[in-house]
Amino acid sequence: MCGIVGYIGSRDATPFLLEGLRALEYRGYDSAGLFVSGSGAQKRAGKVSVLEESIPEGFQGNAGIAHTRWATHGAPTENNAHPHTDDTETVWLVHNGIIENYREIREMFETEGIVFRSETDTETLAQLIGRKYRDTPILEQAVADALKEVRGAYGIAVMAINEPEKIVVARHGSPLLIGIGDDGYYVASDATPLLTHTRNVIYLDDGELAVLTTDSYKVTSLTHALLNKEVQNIDWDVESVQKKGYEHFMLKEIMEVPEVIENSLRGRIDLEAMSIHLGGLRDVEERLKNIERIIITGCGSAYYAGLTGELLIEELVGIPVETEIASELRYRRFTADPEKTILVAVSQSGETADTLEAVREARKHGMLALGIVNAVGSSIARETDAGVYNHAGPEIGVASTKAFVSQLTVFVLLAIYLKQLRDGTGTHNEVIRELTRLPDYARRILSASENISEIAAAHAGMRDALFVGRKFQYPIAYEGALKLKEVSYVHAEAYGAGEMKHGPLALIDSEFPTIALMPLDSVYEKTLSNVEEIRARSGKVIVITTEGSEPAWTTECITIPQTHEALLPILTTLPLQLFAYYAALQRGLPIDMPRNLAKSVTVE
Numbered sequence: 001m002c003g004i005v006g007y008i009g010s011r012d013a014t015p016f017l018l019e020g021l022r023a024l025e026y027r028g029y030d031s032a033g034l035f036v037s038g039s040g041a042q043k044r045a046g047k048v049s050v051l052e053e054s055i056p057e058g059f060q061g062n063a064g065i066a067h068t069r070w071a072t073h074g075a076p077t078e079n080n081a082h083p084h085t086d087d088t089e090t091v092w093l094v095h096n097g098i099i100e101n102y103r104e105i106r107e108m109f110e111t112e113g114i115v116f117r118s119e120t121d122t123e124t125l126a127q128l129i130g131r132k133y134r135d136t137p138i139l140e141q142a143v144a145d146a147l148k149e150v151r152g153a154y155g156i157a158v159m160a161i162n163e164p165e166k167i168v169v170a171r172h173g174s175p176l177l178i179g180i181g182d183d184g185y186y187v188a189s190d191a192t193p194l195l196t197h198t199r200n201v202i203y204l205d206d207g208e209l210a211v212l213t214t215d216s217y218k219v220t221s222l223t224h225a226l227l228n229k230e231v232q233n234i235d236w237d238v239e240s241v242q243k244k245g246y247e248h249f250m251l252k253e254i255m256e257v258p259e260v261i262e263n264s265l266r267g268r269i270d271l272e273a274m275s276i277h278l279g280g281l282r283d284v285e286e287r288l289k290n291i292e293r294i295i296i297t298g299c300g301s302a303y304y305a306g307l308t309g310e311l312l313i314e315e316l317v318g319i320p321v322e323t324e325i326a327s328e329l330r331y332r333r334f335t336a337d338p339e340k341t342i343l344v345a346v347s348q349s350g351e352t353a354d355t356l357e358a359v360r361e362a363r364k365h366g367m368l369a370l371g372i373v374n375a376v377g378s379s380i381a382r383e384t385d386a387g388v389y390n391h392a393g394p395e396i397g398v399a400s401t402k403a404f405v406s407q408l409t410v411f412v413l414l415a416i417y418l419k420q421l422r423d424g425t426g427t428h429n430e431v432i433r434e435l436t437r438l439p440d441y442a443r444r445i446l447s448a449s450e451n452i453s454e455i456a457a458a459h460a461g462m463r464d465a466l467f468v469g470r471k472f473q474y475p476i477a478y479e480g481a482l483k484l485k486e487v488s489y490v491h492a493e494a495y496g497a498g499e500m501k502h503g504p505l506a507l508i509d510s511e512f513p514t515i516a517l518m519p520l521d522s523v524y525e526k527t528l529s530n531v532e533e534i535r536a537r538s539g540k541v542i543v544i545t546t547e548g549s550e551p552a553w554t555t556e557c558i559t560i561p562q563t564h565e566a567l568l569p570i571l572t573t574l575p576l577q578l579f580a581y582y583a584a585l586q587r588g589l590p591i592d593m594p595r596n597l598a599k600s601v602t603v604e
């Protein structure tokens with residue numbers, strides 16, 4: 001949520017700052033701004049392109065910081081855009097996160113007659129740092145002193161006009177990393193903008209501060225103790241953050257699904273021994289053997305992946321599982337026996353504030369916390385005891401697509417692995433064999449995207465849509481509805497198909513299309529009967545089913561290859577993602593950056 005970039009070194013900072021903002025725009029896109037040493041600040045409401053057009057000739061300097069915003073406090077206006085400054089315009093600050101006690105700090109300044117220029121919490125921090133800097137004109141000292149007085153979450157980058165050759169960055173709860181390049185040092189709130197410049201990065205941890213100059217960097221605690229941080233290598237390729245000829249990242253990322261499944265499976269299946277290897281869980285294997293209960297948590301799509309994981313683990317392992325959205329779980333009383341219960345946190349970004357907090361709460365309670373995370377080195381990856389990486393590569397489209405599929409894939413692996421720990425190998429050989437065929441099945445579905453595009457185009461004018469499914473398809477129905485809402489702004493609902501006659505059938509008329517997830521599985525007949533009830537009320541039904549199971553009456557049908565029931569959710573997801581994409585395309589919407597949303601929700 002929001003994006004920060006910074007650069008200090010031997011070349012002009014402005015081109016990198018603008019390029020970095022464009023790369024980070026998927027994290028927040030309602031206003032943007034930058035501060036460059038020697039040139040000052042420039043900001044604009046709207047997209048990065050608007051800011052770019054406003055940059056005057058000669059706006060350059062060898063150090064700068066920049067920000068693309070997703071509004072939390074205050075509307076997306078130019079005044080509320082970052083960078084923010086203090087009343088003397090000495091200190092300039094970009095900030096991700098939320099300063100919780102900003103009202104008190106603001107009141108303190110206002111009683112002194114200081115007039116604020118914005119409604120943001122960030123400006124109070126800028127004022128506070130400015131005040132400390134007036135007393136002690138050493139930027140890192142002023143930043144550390146100010147941060148001791150704020151509560152909340154932050155990832156910040158700060159500059160002062162009196163020290164143009166210095167950037168100070170600090171983190172508490174909002175990700176920040178430093179890139180070490182040949183021509184200087186880079187700062188970013190995620191790795192995406194760095195990939196074309198350097199692969200060597202340092203992830204800051206909470207409570208850490210770094211001072212960057214043109215030819216040096218140091219990381220310290222807020223109390224100035226020097227820290228020896230590991231330099232890590234990012235192995236994502238640059239192409240993975242580019243559109244590669246697709247009109248939108250969302251489509252490109254859906255089309256990448258076959259390789260994503262391959263990557264999630266790579267090195268984890270031994271077909272000779274018919275066993276699953278999850279290296280990230282090796283250290284906690286003994287503890288996993290004895291667990292009696294699992295709690296899964298996540299937000300949005302990750303939560304729906306969790307709900308599917310719940311069914312998979314219950315079905316394939318027989319351990320009771322409950323799944324709870326992280327924003328609720330974090331405030332619930334943990335009653336489970338911590339010795340016998342584990343938490344599984346699911347997160348693409350690994351930075352979702354609620355999910356991270358749920359992990360912290362569970363660990364406080366003594367529970368083992370595992371992560372199913374895509375972003376290597378992210379906060380959730382680091383704060384969980386062990387975990388499984390998705391290996392889906394960077395996901396840029398705001399709506400999660402390939403990452404969701406990889407989460408489902410990892411859940412299948414996890415379920416078989418847990419079963420194997422308890423009962424040895426050999427219990428789910430058919431699922432393992434079918435897992436290896438999934439990439440080809442996915443390719444078959446994607447190669448028939450034309451049909452899905454035509455069906456979506458025929459319904460692009462819809463006002464509402466309903467998604468129904470049962471058992472494994474029930475959470476996928478929710479995911480299908482979420483995807484459609486997000487990118488096409490169509491009001492979409494999801495129900496377990498069996499629930500329809502308990503109320504929602506009243507909504508059905510010939511204008512309200514239903515997308516029925518009914519592959520040939522153990523509840524096919526039941527779902528079919530529920531769908532018949534919808535048809536009997538003049539409801540139009542788009543069927544997603546397995547090849548050969550198309551009902552005779554169907555006029556709009558999308559088929560998927562037949563596979564083991566536990567793997568069908570992975571396949572039914574793809575037509576739903578494409579349906580949402582093509583509906584949004586017809587409606588002419590900004591698919592990769594839907595209104596009001598941002599990738600990676602790092603505030604509560």
Ligand code: F6R
Pocket residue numbers: 298299300301302303346347348349350351352355398399400401482483486600601
């Ligand atoms: C939906 C979507 C969101 C995320 C949710 C969790 O398409 O992208 O619902 O799934 O914000 O994000 P992560 O997985 O990064 O924790």
